Amino acid sequence: MPFKDLREFIAKLEEEGEAIKIEEEVDWNLEAAAILRRSAEEGLPAPIFQKIKGYPQGYRLFGNSANSFRRMAISMDLKPDTHPRELIEEYIRRRHRPIKPVLVSTGPCKENIHIGDDVNLLEFPVPMQHEGDGGRYIGTWHVTIVKDLDSDWVNWGMYRHMLQSKNAVGILQASLAKHLSIIRDRSYLPKNKAMEVAIAIGVEPISAMCAASPLPAGVSEVDTVGGIRGEPVELVKCETVDLAVPATAEIVIEGEMRPDETMDEGPFGEFTGYMGGGREPRPLIRVKAVTHRNDPILACSCSGIPVDDNAVFSMTKAAEILELMREEGKPVTGVFVPLVTTHMLAIVAVNKAHYPGVAEDIAHLIWASGNIGHETPYIVIVDDDVDPFNLNEVSHTLITKCHPTRGIVKLEHSPVISIVPWLNREERKTRLGAKAYFDCTWPLDWDPADVPKRISFRQSYPAEVQQKALDIWRKHGYGEKA
Ligand SMILES: Cc1cc2nc3c(=O)[nH]c(=O)nc-3n(C[C@H](O)[C@H](O)[C@H](O)COP(=O)(O)O)c2cc1C
Ligand SMILES: [Mn+2]
Incomplete structure (x- = not known):
C-alpha cells in the first residue's frame, strides 16, 4: 500500500532501521544540520528531531529520506534491497500508467490556517544548514507548484527556498530549461503578471521524488506520482491562490512571484559538494497564506558531498535517459x-x-x-x-x-x-x-584481430573449467556471490 503521508513513511523507515528519533534538544542553527550531514556521509539512519531549541515540542524536523537505493525502494513500496536496475525499470513501468489526482474538500494540511498578517514562517524550526549559507532554507525537500496560464499544464518542481523574512522566501532557478522558468518566461512575464506559487513541504515520498524528477516538459508530475504510488494523490484547494496541494502535506506556503521583484539569495551548500550559486538578486515569493498540520514535520534535505537526497536522480534521471534511448x-x-x-x-x-x-x-x-x-x-x-x-x-x-x-x-x-x-x-x-x-x-x-581480448574468469576459461573452479571454491565454503 502506498504511504498516505510523510508520517506513515517515517514509521516504515523506522521499522526498517532507516530512520531514528532524536529526542535530545538540538539548535536549528547548524546543529540539526550537522547531525543530518554526519548521517548522510556515514550512511546512518535519517534523523527525526523531536525538540528544536526555541520551538514548541511537536514541531519536528526530518531529513535524508531518499539518500540511498534502500530508502527509494521503501518509498516505492518495494523490497528494501531491490537492485537499482530493477528500481529504474519499475519506475519506468509505473510512470507510463499515470493516475490523475482527486480533489477533496479538506485535509490535515488545513488544521491550522494563517492568512495575511497572521503569516509567520519563523513559526517553523527552519534550519541553518551550512556555515556560509546565505540564510535559513525552508524549502529543500518539498514540491513547488505553478501553473501555465495558456494551457492546462500544472508543474511540480523542487527549487530551493531561502527564508527572506517572516512572509517572503527566495527561489533558485538553476537554469532557464527548468519548467518553472519556462512557464514564468512564456506565460507570466510577457503579460507582466505575478505568478502564483504553492509550496508543499512534508509530503509523502513519491511527491517529493517526482517534483525533483527530470520528466519532460508538459508531463504532469502529479499524475506521475499517482501512477508510481498506484493510487491518486488527494489534493485540496489553496486558500489564497488558484492552485491545489497535497491534502496530507505538513506545511503549505501560498504566495506569488511578482514580475520585477528580486532580493539577494544564496549561496547555499549544494548537492555538488560545494557552495553554489553565489549571492545574487533572485526572484522573491511574497507569502499570502500558510497552512499546516498540528505538530508539523518540516521535511528537509541536507545537501553536501555524496550521498544526499539528490540520490533520487540515480533512479529518475537514469530512467529518463533509458526511456529516451528506447524511444x-x-x-x-x-x-x-x-x-x-x-x-x-x-x-x-x-x-x-x-x-x-x-x-x-x-x-x-x-x-x-x-x-x-x-x-x-x-x-x-x-x-x-x-x-x-x-x-x-x-x-x-x-x-x-x-x-x-x-x-x-x-x-x-x-x-x-x-x-x-x-x-x-x-x-x-x-x-x-x-x-x-x-x-x-x-x-x-x-580489424577484429586488433581488438584486445579481455582477461577474466568468465572470458578466459572453458565452461567446464569454470565449473570445476567454482565447485572447488564452494567446497571450501566460498559459494558464488549473487
Ligand atoms: C534536494 C533538491 C534540491 C533542488 N534544488 C533546486 C534548486 O534550487 N533550483 C533548481 O533549479 N533545481 C533544483 N533541483 C532540481 C530540480 O528539482 C529538478 O531539475 C526538477 O526536474 C525541476 O522540475 P521541472 O523538471 O518540473 O522543471 C533540486 C533537486 C533536489 C533533489
Ligand atoms: Mn516538470
Whole structure:
C-alpha cells in the first residue's frame, strides 16, 4: 500500500532501521544540520528531531529520506534491497500508467490556517544548514507548484527556498530549461503578471521524488506520482491562490512571484559538494497564506558531498535517459547515474550491435534534452560486457578502452546549470560551460584481430573449467556471490 503521508513513511523507515528519533534538544542553527550531514556521509539512519531549541515540542524536523537505493525502494513500496536496475525499470513501468489526482474538500494540511498578517514562517524550526549559507532554507525537500496560464499544464518542481523574512522566501532557478522558468518566461512575464506559487513541504515520498524528477516538459508530475504510488494523490484547494496541494502535506506556503521583484539569495551548500550559486538578486515569493498540520514535520534535505537526497536522480534521471534511448531506437541495454557523481555523469551501456559513431549520437541526444542535458556534463559510453552499475568495471574500462584524445570528445560553450563547481566566473554568469563524453567502446572499424581480448574468469576459461573452479571454491565454503 502506498504511504498516505510523510508520517506513515517515517514509521516504515523506522521499522526498517532507516530512520531514528532524536529526542535530545538540538539548535536549528547548524546543529540539526550537522547531525543530518554526519548521517548522510556515514550512511546512518535519517534523523527525526523531536525538540528544536526555541520551538514548541511537536514541531519536528526530518531529513535524508531518499539518500540511498534502500530508502527509494521503501518509498516505492518495494523490497528494501531491490537492485537499482530493477528500481529504474519499475519506475519506468509505473510512470507510463499515470493516475490523475482527486480533489477533496479538506485535509490535515488545513488544521491550522494563517492568512495575511497572521503569516509567520519563523513559526517553523527552519534550519541553518551550512556555515556560509546565505540564510535559513525552508524549502529543500518539498514540491513547488505553478501553473501555465495558456494551457492546462500544472508543474511540480523542487527549487530551493531561502527564508527572506517572516512572509517572503527566495527561489533558485538553476537554469532557464527548468519548467518553472519556462512557464514564468512564456506565460507570466510577457503579460507582466505575478505568478502564483504553492509550496508543499512534508509530503509523502513519491511527491517529493517526482517534483525533483527530470520528466519532460508538459508531463504532469502529479499524475506521475499517482501512477508510481498506484493510487491518486488527494489534493485540496489553496486558500489564497488558484492552485491545489497535497491534502496530507505538513506545511503549505501560498504566495506569488511578482514580475520585477528580486532580493539577494544564496549561496547555499549544494548537492555538488560545494557552495553554489553565489549571492545574487533572485526572484522573491511574497507569502499570502500558510497552512499546516498540528505538530508539523518540516521535511528537509541536507545537501553536501555524496550521498544526499539528490540520490533520487540515480533512479529518475537514469530512467529518463533509458526511456529516451528506447524511444530513439538506440542499442542501449543499461543506464546508471552513480550516486558518487552528484548526478553530473551518466554511464550508458550499448550492445555489440551498435553502429560506428553511436557514442556521439547518444551523448548529443542526452545533451539536447533540456533539463537533463544541462545537468549531465559527463557521459561515459561502454560496451555492455561491462556492467554499468559496477563502478570497478566501469573505471577499468574507462582507463583501458578510452583513448586519451580520440576517445574523449569535448564540447565548449555548452549550456549547464550555474552551480557546476568548475565553471569560471564568466561561465557561471552565462550558464555556458562545457561537456565531454568518453567513448569506451571498441571502434567497429578495427580489424577484429586488433581488438584486445579481455582477461577474466568468465572470458578466459572453458565452461567446464569454470565449473570445476567454482565447485572447488564452494567446497571450501566460498559459494558464488549473487
Ligand atoms: C534536494 C533538491 C534540491 C533542488 N534544488 C533546486 C534548486 O534550487 N533550483 C533548481 O533549479 N533545481 C533544483 N533541483 C532540481 C530540480 O528539482 C529538478 O531539475 C526538477 O526536474 C525541476 O522540475 P521541472 O523538471 O518540473 O522543471 C533540486 C533537486 C533536489 C533533489
Ligand atoms: Mn516538470
